[in-house]
Amino acid sequence: xxxxxxxxxxxxxxxxxxxxxxxxxxxxxxxxxxxxxxxxxxxxxxxxxxxxxxxxxxxxxxxxxxxxxxxxxxxxxxxxxxxxxxxxxxxxxxxxxxxxxxxxxxxxxxxxxxxxxx
Amino acid sequence: xxxxxxxxxxxxxxxxxxxxxxxxxxxxxxxxxxxxxxxxxxxxxxxxxxxxxxxxxxxxxxxxxxxxxxxxxxxxxxxxxxxxxxxxxxxxxxxxxxxxxxxxxxxxxxxxxxxxxxxxxxxxxxxxxxxxxxxxxxxxxxxxxxxxxxxxxxxxxxxxxxxxxxxxxxxxxxxxxxxxxxxxxxxxxxxxxxxxxxxxxxxxxxxxxxxxxxxxxxxxxxxxxxxxxxxxxxxxxxxxxxxxxxxxxxxxxxxxxxxxxxxxxxxxxxxxxxxxxxxxxxxxxxxxxxxxxxxxxxxxxxxxxxxxxxxxxxxxxxxxxxxxxxxxxxxxxxxxxxxxxxxxxxxxxxxxxxxxxxxxxxxxxxxxxxxxxxxxxxxxxxxxxxxxxxxxxxxxxxxxxxxxxxxxxxxxxxxxxxxxxxxxxxxxxxxxxxxxxxxxxxxxxxxxxxxxxxxxxxxxxxxxxxxxxxxxxxxxxxxxxxxxxxxxxxxxxxxxxxxxxxxxxx
Numbered sequence: 001x002x003x004x005x006x007x008x009x010x011x012x013x014x015x016x017x018x019x020x021x022x023x024x025x026x027x028x029x030x031x032x033x034x035x036x037x038x039x040x041x042x043x044x045x046x047x048x049x050x051x052x053x054x055x056x057x058x059x060x061x062x063x064x065x066x067x068x069x070x071x072x073x074x075x076x077x078x079x080x081x082x083x084x085x086x087x088x089x090x091x092x093x094x095x096x097x098x099x100x101x102x103x104x105x106x107x108x109x110x111x112x113x114x115x116x117x118x
Numbered sequence: 119x120x121x122x123x124x125x126x127x128x129x130x131x132x133x134x135x136x137x138x139x140x141x142x143x144x145x146x147x148x149x150x151x152x153x154x155x156x157x158x159x160x161x162x163x164x165x166x167x168x169x170x171x172x173x174x175x176x177x178x179x180x181x182x183x184x185x186x187x188x189x190x191x192x193x194x195x196x197x198x199x200x201x202x203x204x205x206x207x208x209x210x211x212x213x214x215x216x217x218x219x220x221x222x223x224x225x226x227x228x229x230x231x232x233x234x235x236x237x238x239x240x241x242x243x244x245x246x247x248x249x250x251x252x253x254x255x256x257x258x259x260x261x262x263x264x265x266x267x268x269x270x271x272x273x274x275x276x277x278x279x280x281x282x283x284x285x286x287x288x289x290x291x292x293x294x295x296x297x298x299x300x301x302x303x304x305x306x307x308x309x310x311x312x313x314x315x316x317x318x319x320x321x322x323x324x325x326x327x328x329x330x331x332x333x334x335x336x337x338x339x340x341x342x343x344x345x346x347x348x349x350x351x352x353x354x355x356x357x358x359x360x361x362x363x364x365x366x367x368x369x370x371x372x373x374x375x376x377x378x379x380x381x382x383x384x385x386x387x388x389x390x391x392x393x394x395x396x397x398x399x400x401x402x403x404x405x406x407x408x409x410x411x412x413x414x415x416x417x418x419x420x421x422x423x424x425x426x427x428x429x430x431x432x433x434x435x436x437x438x439x440x441x442x443x444x445x446x447x448x449x450x451x452x453x454x455x456x457x458x459x460x461x462x463x464x465x466x467x468x469x470x471x472x473x474x475x476x477x478x479x480x481x482x483x484x485x486x487x488x489x490x491x492x493x494x495x496x497x498x499x500x501x502x503x504x505x506x507x508x509x510x511x512x513x514x515x516x517x518x519x520x521x522x523x524x525x526x527x528x529x530x531x532x533x534x535x536x537x538x539x540x541x542x543x544x545x546x547x548x549x550x551x552x553x554x555x556x557x558x559x560x561x562x563x564x565x566x567x568x569x570x571x572x573x574x575x576x577x578x579x580x581x582x583x584x585x586x587x588x589x590x591x592x593x594x595x596x597x598x599x600x601x602x603x604x605x606x607x608x609x610x611x612x613x614x615x616x617x618x619x620x621x622x623x624x
Contacts, residue, residue, distance in 0.1 A: 002565040004306065006159045013547050013568040019579045027517045027550065032535045035496050037458030038525035039537060040514035043578040061514040064503065081548075082539055103517070103541055114495045116563040117535050 017100035024100040026093065028058060031107045032117050035065050039103065046094040050087045067111040079105040134175040142245040156241045160306040161527065162378075163371035170366050173358050174250075181253055184351070185260065186196050192264055192348040199341050200271045206620050207338040209405040211276065211613035212604045215268060216333065218400040218468040220280045223295040223372025223395060224326070225265040226286040230299035231314050238307040238383040243545065250359050254315075257352040264348055266516045268341040275616075276609050278467045281594030285467050288593045290516075290573040293523040294395065297570065298388050298570035304566070308382050315360035317385030320425065323353060326416040327392055329400050332408040368433040375434050380562070386438030388557035391522035397452030398459060401481065402473060410484035411452045420445065443531055449488040450534050453481075457496060461512035461527075465586075469604035472501050488551065492534050507604070518572045520549045521556035525574075528552050544568065 002010050017024050024046050029039035040061050044053060054073055062068045078085045080102060087096050098104065128136070145153050157164065186574050198204075208214070239251030266282075273279035286292050302313035317615050331346035367374045397411035427437040463470030473481065478497065481489045503510045516525035530538045531554075540551040544564045551557040560567045578584045584594060604610055 003563045004160055004309075006155070009565055010595055011565045011569045013545075014571055015575045015579075016547070021583060023578070025575060028538070029517075031537075034454075034492075034529075034535065034537070035459075035499065035510075036512055036514065037454065037461055037527045038516035040575055041298060041517050041540075043584055061512070064510050064512070066499065072400075081541060099548070101550070103125070103539060103548075105539065112328075114499055115535050116491065 005024075009078040015101070016024070020100075024093070026098060027101065029103070029105050030062060030113055031105055032115055033062070033065050033067065033108075035114055038060070044093065046098075047092050049090060049092050049096075050096050051089040053093065066113040067108065070111055071108055077107040077109070078080070079107070123278070125191070130175060130177070130180075131177075133177045134172075136260070137177050138245040138249055145328055150243070154241065154243045156307055157243050160308050160377065162246075162308045162374050164243065164367075167242075167247070169370070170244045170246040171362060172246040172250050173362065174355055174360055176253060176355070181256075185256075188348050189260075189264075192344055193267075194342060196268055196271070196345045199344070203439060203620065204340050205272055205275055206613075206617050207340070208613075209337040211609045212338065212469065212471060213337045213405050214272060214276055214278070214609065215468040215470075215604070216330075216403040217272065217339065218282075219291070219395055219399065219403075220330065220342075221265065221269050221279060222282045222285040222289070223292040223392075225262055225269075226283065226292075227295050227299050228258050228265065230303060231318075232256075232262060234299075234303050234310050234314060235389040237303075238310050241307040250362075254352075254356055254359060257349075257356065261345075261349050261352070264345045268345045269343055276608070277596070278469075278600040278609075282583075284594040288573065289467060289595070290462075290518070290523075290525075291395070291466060293571075293573050295516075296391050297521075297523045298392055301388065301477070301566070302385075308377075311360070311363045312378065313385045313388075315356065316364050317360075317382065317389050319353070319356040320360040321386060321423055322389040322393060323357065324422060325414060326396055327353065328418060329396060329411075329414045332400040333400065333404045336406045336408050337404055353500035364430070364435075365433070368430075368435070369529070373432075379432065379435060382435065383439040384559050384562070385440060386444075387440040387553075387559065388522060390440065390444050391519075391524055391552075394451050394455045394524065397458040401452040401484070402456045402477070407480060412448050412484060415445075415448050439558075441552075443553070443555060446531055447528065449485055450492070450529060451490065453493040454529065455484070455524070457493070458516065458525050458527045460500070461510055462516070463603065464511055464513075464597075464601055465595070467536060467593070467600045469602060469607050469609060471604040473497055474506060488534065500585065515574045515577070517550055518574050519542070519552035519556050520567055520570055520572070521551060521559045522570060524552060526550065 003011075015025070020043060022045060023043050026042045026044060027039045028042065030036065040058075042053070042057055059068075061108065062071075078087055080087075080098070082103070082105070151158075235251045235255035235258060239248050239255060241246055242251065269279060286296060302310050305313060327346065327349075331343060334342035334346065364378065367378055396566045400408065400411045400414060423441075424437070427435065459466060460470040460472070478489075478494060478599050482494065498512045516527075518524065519526055525539060526539075538553055540554060540557045542549055542557065542561070545568075547568065549560060549568070551560065576582075577586075577589050582588050587597075595601055599608060
């Protein structure tokens with residue numbers, strides 16, 4: 001049963017994409033870069049291109065890490081929903097299949113100034 | 119003339135019987151099922167409510183007498199504390215960060231427990247249980263009141279105390295405790311007893327209150343020590359009620375075991391997530407430290423908890439499922455959450471700071487396997503950024519766990535260099551979790567947790583639509599006063615000035 005209740009019980013999710021005024025949530029985290037305590041939350045329009053998102057909000061937020069300037073976005077390894085993934089930088093988030101509340105991760109092997117990777 | 123016979127005084131047992139007897143009538147106008155509609159749907163089978171033993175057999179008159187006595191003592195000390203400027207005896211004003219978090223996150227939980235016990239006291243079918251729950255309900259509202267009164271003295275002088283109830287409802291770091299109690303309050307009566315009566319009051323309370331009250335004593339906070347003492351004798355009764363209840367459920371029917379075990383697993387994990395806040399307090403916020411969070415967990419968690427579950431093994435109960443994960447993460451959890459509290463301190467109704475060199479020495483001594491290797495380099499870098507005049511603020515808001523509602527700050531079991539990413543799709547929507555424990559709780563009752571009110575996603579919905587300034591008004595946070603760095607804050611400046619006036623001729 002989806003919930004223990006006296007009778008049939010169903011509910012409406014609180015964070016449906018329709019509540020975000022045309023935008024959607026995207027989560028992103030930089031693996032092994034834990035100066036940032038948790039994955040970032042972005043509220044962005046699905047029409048935004050992947051490269052706009054990377055060059056804009058993402059680059060801005062990771063700037064405090066000493067490795068940030070050395071990131072070569074063309075060789076970054078990407079994951080979406082914890083699966084390896086290759087984004088199309090020219091395409092929009094929607095065209096890239098980045099849905100509401102998708103978790104994007106990226107890896108930059110060799111860059112680990114603040115954290116010794118086991 | 120007849121000799122007048124003195125009426126024999128009733129014994130405690132008789133008085134208790136009289137107190138409870140009148141509540142235990144047989145219903146005739148409505149069926150028992152109609153009068154007690156919530157005792158069956160969770161699947162717990164009770165065959166004989168009279169087997170419930172209330173070990174305290176406290177009568178109402180005795181209860182009032184004890185509590186009134188404690189109240190008199192409590193308020194006398196609180197008054198003395200206020201009149202003698204007790205706040206200037208604190209080791210340092212940054213100690214108050216711990217007290218602010220307690221008032222915003224934990225004290226409202228006492229009030230929730232009051233509401234919950236009032237409700238289950240009505241819902242349970244046995245008289246002994248009803249009376250015990252009613253008394254605990256009264257205790258809990260008293261605890262909420264005494265805590266608010268004790269801390270109200272600090273509100274006269276320091277920032278961050280003025281809107282604790284708004285912050286309980288709306289700010290982000292309190293939602294771990296809010297959602298815990300919301301979850302318990304929306305459970306059936308038996309699950310509520312395991313959540314609050316057993317897991318919170320029995321398994322976790324020592325980890326919450328003992329370090330907290332010792333921390334207050336070590337740091338000169340008489341107000342908090344006093345409410346601790348005033349609550350202590352109640353807590354002993356609450357622990358017994360929690361334990362009695364679990365034994366009663368397990369003895370009534372063998373089919374109850376798997377249900378109870380599932381609740382123990384769930385509520386241990388939910389409780390552990392609240393304790394992450396306590397860990398940051400012990401390891402980072404107390405100017406004078408009592409013991410590390412790890413040491414507290416070893417004593418009150420591993421040793422005492424281990425003994426408890428050995429004792430319950432005769433009923434077939436095993437230690438909570440997340441026990442191993444919890445123990446393995448103990449070297450890391452306070453550090454991981456504290457880094458978050460610091461970098462998001464623009465959005466906290468308390469002050470943050472970078473640990474001093476002394477404090478970092480203490481942390482490396484207490485956490486020889488983790489602090490220097492993983493956490494010191496980050497703090498050193500943050501220190502460098504502050505020295506360069508570009509203090510680190512993480513304006514990227516955080517992904518929250520759908521179950522515990524904390525930011526997803528915790529790492530993979532076995533790899534402290536990688537955030538633990540867990541997600542599932544349920545009815546076409548994505549949900550994220552900080553851990554396997556939280557994910558499993560969601561999977562057991564998804565329709566409950568899809569309704570979770572997560573502070574960060576809410577900020578981007580109506581009516582705030584992502585406006586951080588409007589959000590600060592909404593959570594009653596005064597920018598530049600309640601939040602940000604302790605260094606240079608009004609709390610710091612005023613405390614130093616007042617203490618200077620109290621201890622010198624300046």
